Amino acid sequence: MRITFLGATGTVTGSRYMLEGGRGRLLIDCGLFQGLKNLRLRNWAPFPVPVEKLDAVLLTHAHLDHTGYLPRLLREGFKGPVFGTAPTLDLLKIMLPDSAKLMEEEAYHARKHGYSKHKKPQPLYTVKDVERCYRRFSPLEWNRQTKIPGGFQAELHRAGHILGASTATISSGKQRITFSGDLGRMNDPLLPNPDPPPASDYLVVESTYGNRVHPPVDPMAQLQKHILAVHLRGGKLIIPAFAVGRAQFILHCLNELRKSKRIPDMPVFVDSPMASKVSELYARYSNEHCLDKQSCERVFAGAHFVDDREESERLMIRPGPCIILSASGMATGGRVLGHIQSCAGDPRNMILFTGFQAAGTRGADLVAGNKSIKMHGEYVEIKCEVAQMENASAHADAPAMIDWLRKLSAKPKRVFVTHGEPEAADALRRRIVDELGFDAMVPEFGQKIDLE
Numbered sequence: 007m008r009i010t011f012l013g014a015t016g017t018v019t020g021s022r023y024m025l026e027g028g029r030g031r032l033l034i035d036c037g038l039f040q041g042l043k044n045l046r047l048r049n050w051a052p053f054p055v056p057v058e059k060l061d062a063v064l065l066t067h068a069h070l071d072h073t074g075y076l077p078r079l080l081r082e083g084f085k086g087p088v089f090g091t092a093p094t095l096d097l098l099k100i101m102l103p104d105s106a107k108l109m110e111e112e113a114y115h116a117r118k119h120g121y122s123k124h125k126k127p128q129p130l131y132t133v134k135d136v137e138r139c140y141r142r143f144s145p146l147e148w149n150r151q152t153k154i155p156g157g158f159q160a161e162l163h164r165a166g167h168i169l170g171a172s173t174a175t176i177s178s179g180k181q182r183i184t185f186s187g188d189l190g191r192m193n194d195p196l197l198p199n200p201d202p203p204p205a206s207d208y209l210v211v212e213s214t215y216g217n218r219v220h221p222p223v224d225p226m227a228q229l230q231k232h233i234l235a236v237h238l239r240g241g242k243l244i245i246p247a248f249a250v251g252r253a254q255f256i257l258h259c260l261n262e263l264r265k266s267k268r269i270p271d272m273p274v275f276v277d278s279p280m281a282s283k284v285s286e287l288y289a290r291y292s293n294e295h296c297l298d299k300q301s302c303e304r305v306f307a308g309a310h311f312v313d314d315r316e317e318s319e320r321l322m323i324r325p326g327p328c329i330i331l332s333a334s335g336m337a338t339g340g341r342v343l344g345h346i347q348s349c350a351g352d353p354r355n356m357i358l359f360t361g362f363q364a365a366g367t368r369g370a371d372l373v374a375g376n377k378s379i380k381m382h383g384e385y386v387e388i389k390c391e392v393a394q395m396e397n398a399s400a401h402a403d404a405p406a407m408i409d410w411l412r413k414l415s416a417k418p419k420r421v422f423v424t425h426g427e428p429e430a431a432d433a434l435r436r437r438i439v440d441e442l443g444f445d446a447m448v449p450e451f452g453q454k455i456d457l458e
């Protein structure tokens with residue numbers, strides 16, 4: 007087998023790895039590059055290998071940095087099947103159209119206001135391109151070796167992280183390689199623990215938190231503290247949350263806090279159409295997470311899901327106390343902007359961020375204490391409190407990655423460290439070498455390596 011690193015090198019986005027076996031080619035993950043402009047431009051470059059020579063695509067989980075390039079791959083001429091777990095493929099039917107819609111809107115605005123260098127700005131793909139993907143979807147079962155085109159065998163194990171997330175072990179001939187995908191955390195209140203890695207000759211592991219240790223704080227206790235403070239002053243608590251995973255995690259925490267009477271009764275609203283649809287999927291796939299059907303129903307029944315825009319606008323002028331969850335999680339867009347705008351001027355209110363805030367986003371500016379934020383073309387003065395939950399990440403930290411690798415029954419020939427900023431990837435590589443005695447390397451963009 008031979009592996010080519012087509013993304014997630016020197017960055018956390020654009021996960022794409024090509025495996026070449028004796029009889030064909032398989033693409034593991036098909037992610038979008040996000041964040042800095044020089045990375046985003048890679049989405050527009052021709053795919054580095056002729057796409058018609060790919061026999062199949064296998065997706066570890068639904069996040070767009072692992073899947074968001076798929077509609078473009080089809081547009082470029084990919085003709086094969088797309089494998090993943092059933093919940094992953096169902097999540098994509100919610101997330102990919104949303105991604106396409108945003109791209110179409112952006113192209114429309116760029117055309118209208120002429121701020122693009124291109125004469126006719128085009129979206130990377132459209133909702134129509136997305137719909138063409140669905141008939142290629144082919145769900146795989148957990149823990150079962152399955153033959154896939156190109157002469158490969160694939161086996162998926164649980165990765166935690168988000169609903170349906172998997173690690174993928176691929177064999178061809180006598181070689182076995184395991185991709186960690188994005189690895190979740192042990193003892194997550196909502197998601198199953200990651201399964202130990204199966205014996206493998208090679209591994210490709212993520213390093214998002216490769217140089218960090220999660221602080222030992224209880225997210226539930228943090229949430230309780232902020233809710234009590236806001237309730238006492240009769241304010242509104244605005245929680246920007248990623249629609250997939252984070253929103254459901256917060257709803258679960260709220261339900262637990264309410265059940266144990268650690269917080270007073272106050273209305274909870276979810277103002278994100280995508281979060282509503284994803285929550286429905288959680289209820290449908292109750293065997294894929296830690297809540298049974300009844301608890302799942304209770305968790306989601308505890309909140310009022312806002313669907314239409316008018317109701318959302320009424321909610322913006324509703325007085326506190328209340329809790330409003332809305333997307334996007336880094337306040338880069340979405341309905342949460344309207345809520346931040348309308349609550350920012352009142353010191354009784356609070357904006358509580360729940361996850362990692364990437365550089366250059368409004369979320370990062372707010373968390374850094376910026377008192378004037380540009381939204382919808384005007385500056386908004388921030389008088390309300392801004393806070394961030396410190397320990398709500400959906401990724402394993404460095405010690406947890408080492409513990410996971412330690413569970414291998416035999417020493418692998420080599421570990422490839424990807425999906426991290428350069429410092430994080432190198433820090434994890436060093437720990438793997440020093441603490442586990444495995445051979446490890448950080449591959450470069452486009453690098454091809456023979457797996458002997």
Ligand SMILES: [Zn+2]
Nearest residue numbers: 067069167188
């Ligand atoms: Zn992910």
